[in-house]
Amino acid sequence: MTDTIQLFITCLVDTFFPESGEAMVRVLNRAGVQVEFPRGQTCCGQPAFNAGLRQDARPLAEHTIRTFEKTRGDIIIPSGSCAAMVRHGYLELFKDDPPWLGRARALASRAYEFCEYLVDVRGLADLGAAWNGKLAYHASCHLLRGLGVDRQPRLLLAHVKGAEIVDLPGHDECCGFGGVFSVEHPEISAEFLKRKISNLDLSASPTLVVADTGCRMHIQGGLVRQGKPQRVVHIAEILAGNGEPK
Amino acid sequence: MSNKFRIRIRKAIANTNLQIALDNNAQRRTAGRLSAFASMPDHEQRRQRARAVKAEVVGRMDKILEQFIEKASANGMIIHRARTADEAAAIIIKIIQQSTSAPHPLVAKSKSMVSEEIRLNEALESAGIRAVETDLGEYIVQLRGEHPSHIITPAVHLRRGDVGKLFEEKLGIPYTEEIPVLTNTARKVLRDVFLTADVGFSGVNFGVAETGTLVLVTNEGNGRMCTTVPPVHIALMGMERLVPAMDDLALFLSLLPRSATGQKLSVYTSLIHSPLPGQTRHLVLLDNGRSALRNSTLAESLYCIRCGACLNACPVFRELSGHAYGSIYPGPIGSVISSALIDPQYAYLSQASSLCGACKAACPVDIDLPSLLLRIRAGEVAITKGAKPEAGVGLPAPVKLGLKGFRLGASSSLIFSLGQRILGLGARLLSPRRPWMHLPAWTGWGLSKEFPRPAVKPFRARFHGSEPEETVLTGKPDQVAAESRQGLSEPDLVEQFASELAVVGGFMVRVKEKDLPGLLAEFLQARGVKRILVDEVGEKVASPLEALGISLIQEPDSSVKVGLTGTLAGIAETGSVVLLSGEGDTLKASLLPEVHIALLKRSQLLPTLEKALVMPEIARAASGVVVTGPSRTADIEMTLTIGVHGPGEIHVFLIDDL
Numbered sequence: 001m002t003d004t005i006q007l008f009i010t011c012l013v014d015t016f017f018p019e020s021g022e023a024m025v026r027v028l029n030r031a032g033v034q035v036e037f038p039r040g041q042t043c044c045g046q047p048a049f050n051a052g053l054r055q056d057a058r059p060l061a062e063h064t065i066r067t068f069e070k071t072r073g074d075i076i077i078p079s080g081s082c083a084a085m086v087r088h089g090y091l092e093l094f095k096d097d098p099p100w101l102g103r104a105r106a107l108a109s110r111a112y113e114f115c116e117y118l119v120d121v122r123g124l125a126d127l128g129a130a131w132n133g134k135l136a137y138h139a140s141c142h143l144l145r146g147l148g149v150d151r152q153p154r155l156l157l158a159h160v161k162g163a164e165i166v167d168l169p170g171h172d173e174c175c176g177f178g179g180v181f182s183v184e185h186p187e188i189s190a191e192f193l194k195r196k197i198s199n200l201d202l203s204a205s206p207t208l209v210v211a212d213t214g215c216r217m218h219i220q221g222g223l224v225r226q227g228k229p230q231r232v233v234h235i236a237e238i239l240a241g242n243g244e245p246k
Numbered sequence: 247m248s249n250k251f252r253i254r255i256r257k258a259i260a261n262t263n264l265q266i267a268l269d270n271n272a273q274r275r276t277a278g279r280l281s282a283f284a285s286m287p288d289h290e291q292r293r294q295r296a297r298a299v300k301a302e303v304v305g306r307m308d309k310i311l312e313q314f315i316e317k318a319s320a321n322g323m324i325i326h327r328a329r330t331a332d333e334a335a336a337i338i339i340k341i342i343q344q345s346t347s348a349p350h351p352l353v354a355k356s357k358s359m360v361s362e363e364i365r366l367n368e369a370l371e372s373a374g375i376r377a378v379e380t381d382l383g384e385y386i387v388q389l390r391g392e393h394p395s396h397i398i399t400p401a402v403h404l405r406r407g408d409v410g411k412l413f414e415e416k417l418g419i420p421y422t423e424e425i426p427v428l429t430n431t432a433r434k435v436l437r438d439v440f441l442t443a444d445v446g447f448s449g450v451n452f453g454v455a456e457t458g459t460l461v462l463v464t465n466e467g468n469g470r471m472c473t474t475v476p477p478v479h480i481a482l483m484g485m486e487r488l489v490p491a492m493d494d495l496a497l498f499l500s501l502l503p504r505s506a507t508g509q510k511l512s513v514y515t516s517l518i519h520s521p522l523p524g525q526t527r528h529l530v531l532l533d534n535g536r537s538a539l540r541n542s543t544l545a546e547s548l549y550c551i552r553c554g555a556c557l558n559a560c561p562v563f564r565e566l567s568g569h570a571y572g573s574i575y576p577g578p579i580g581s582v583i584s585s586a587l588i589d590p591q592y593a594y595l596s597q598a599s600s601l602c603g604a605c606k607a608a609c610p611v612d613i614d615l616p617s618l619l620l621r622i623r624a625g626e627v628a629i630t631k632g633a634k635p636e637a638g639v640g641l642p643a644p645v646k647l648g649l650k651g652f653r654l655g656a657s658s659s660l661i662f663s664l665g666q667r668i669l670g671l672g673a674r675l676l677s678p679r680r681p682w683m684h685l686p687a688w689t690g691w692g693l694s695k696e697f698p699r700p701a702v703k704p705f706r707a708r709f710h711g712s713e714p715e716e717t718v719l720t721g722k723p724d725q726v727a728a729e730s731r732q733g734l735s736e737p738d739l740v741e742q743f744a745s746e747l748a749v750v751g752g753f754m755v756r757v758k759e760k761d762l763p764g765l766l767a768e769f770l771q772a773r774g775v776k777r778i779l780v781d782e783v784g785e786k787v788a789s790p791l792e793a794l795g796i797s798l799i800q801e802p803d804s805s806v807k808v809g810l811t812g813t814l815a816g817i818a819e820t821g822s823v824v825l826l827s828g829e830g831d832t833l834k835a836s837l838l839p840e841v842h843i844a845l846l847k848r849s850q851l852l853p854t855l856e857k858a859l860v861m862p863e864i865a866r867a868a869s870g871v872v873v874t875g876p877s878r879t880a881d882i883e884m885t886l887t888i889g890v891h892g893p894g895e896i897h898v899f900l901i902d903d904l
Contacts, residue, residue, distance in 0.1 A: 011656065014705040015666050016698045021705035025712050035712040042656040048649045050601060052623025052638045056653040063657055092617060145603035174561050178600025180645055183690030185598060187255050190694030191565045192600070221695030224682040 004034040011043040012213040023240035040067040046085040080143025083113040119152035126159040136168040136205035140212035177218035254570040275558035278508020300549035317458030322520040331364035346444040356472040357381035358449025380468035383881035395568035398554035446472035450483035456491040457865040462516040467877040467892025486548040496856035501610035505553035515872040535586040542628035556605035578605035586628040594640030596622035670702040746821030750875030752896040781832040783812025809835035822874040826867040842893040
């Protein structure tokens, strides 16, 4: 059985980390899934929505709905927060607009976060991936608490051959990204980041796995600033790996 | 965002002492809450039931409030309603002035966040009334001329050295960091306040509509003192703090202490109905923006039971503590309600969150705090006075402008992809070697992290269709073995009671009825006790002791060290005993002495709190209390100290009558 999915790559992966987007496609292909990429897509509108500028979020949400309405199949989103935006945020954004609310609901029912899709929809745990060394997993806020997805990425990682999964102290604590929060409250954000990085040090893992690109960009940015050697990778890059160091 | 807020943020983060105190608070409180909930396997169902009860209360507030007022008035309480903070303060001042002819009346105050909301202490002071906070944490912040920095732990921002210095300066004791010494010093000062106060004042944790009960949850015993010792008691309550019936109360009591302090039950759960003999009780019900909240998209915030769990879970609160927020209600819930209850300007607090959702996860009634914060950011507020804030309230102008620009760029995929290319190439020119670019601190981002260089070739330019692989992976995810819960056998009630009581620091002695006088005499003689304070049951049981030279006292007397009382019931799941006013002065005999002996018959032992709370005797009594262990406090550095205002020892003599 070959299914076709629509990849909503998210603006951050598209613009900053295209390699991790390519890894997602490889993983999905390996899972026997045909990947389509609707070219009209841009951003889900979460930054403006989270900032309270709903009038500015709305056109982007409408644009996203229109773009994906033209397609069929499940919509796979490699980011907990963007998936939560489509699943929950849109319902809030259009709560007073019944026609759009209906369209948002229809879209939400097709949307899955990447790990959630692989485990819960495809029924997969072992993607034949291999990794050489320790891995620590950071549970992103919107993935963990917004979507309740935690078991799935951990299950996928547990099946990566050769990988030693180690505990990250405070694994469920926010890294301080929070979208505009990271620029609007830089002092507070910096403190969260400091704690996250010192917990990563404690884990003794050279690699931190995340399933949300916002956290990746934030934590890696902090590591580079502090001159630390650890790397942050998207879980798709681990799942696409064959054990060779990259 | 106000610049003052940013200054307070920077000050809080730079204060090492404060940061240590806050880290300790976050870690201990979170661990305490999680372990307390681990003992209650159905906690998620309870949480959802509690949420449904609160939704009903807020939905039918007028009816439920009416029922509560009717019942409470019939019980003999005098009810006052206040629309605003100023009205409430004026009502309270008037009651105090009419209750006493003292030129400068003394009010013993038990902890009440609503009194902070209406700035009662300031109002009382300007009316020439002396109010003394009697909760240890509140007393400390009052002596410092501050307001609480946490709704449950008022002195969370302080460490023991701060309190030592304060007491040295204000109370004239030698400097010490010994928490028991500090606590005992406050105990002595405050004991006089309780005994001489003209009026006792308290907040209210829950009002029970069906029975008109005021419920007060405390650990130190000051709440019991303020509501039983002075001749006048004034309670102040937000009008939303209602539950329909006693079984609902049991549900909420299983959640509140666990969430607040990690206890199964607080030491004292007072259940107040009528004035005690010779006492007058007033209840002031406050609106002050609650009706507006109820009619707004923030109505869910009225489900709050003020446990403080969202503050302890919040990583922003962990950096700031309450004072930096400016509002007396800090943390996630404070950022939602402060603009409605305190001052419209506090709408900007809604931006002080990374929306991480730890607050919602910790909330015992599952309030969707991140969504409510988002609504305020979008300008959906419940403000009755002043101008409504705009969408994006609190956002700095450049951020707003940036997001508006982004909207234009992302509304069309053509512009978007063009923008990506320009950014990618531009960044390559600016930072040809480093894939992570250095931004200056003023950008916000650049304060603590580097920024990724956009790709020259974004994903959309790289994707040219895909082919699924031939070897298709199929399978079922590993079945995570469902934790098999062993069928719990009916626990032995006595054993359960004894072990729960031991956990909270109480003692149980199992005794046959005929051996009771002998055992009591032994207990008292071992401590050299010659006089004991008794209620009616205590008197009956102890009368043979008079022959041994032990005198039984009925009138409270501060020199008596041991109180002996009967009980209505024992609760096995929490190790508690239920005491009622009525048969002699049970409430005082169990509160004023340093040692409390409670007489409990085996047949009075009940399995759960719920079974106890629905006993009709409770609703008929003027006042009752569920006592769970000795009086305690953790107000200084969350270090447990036993014996504050109530007894430091509780011994339950369990009489085998079955």
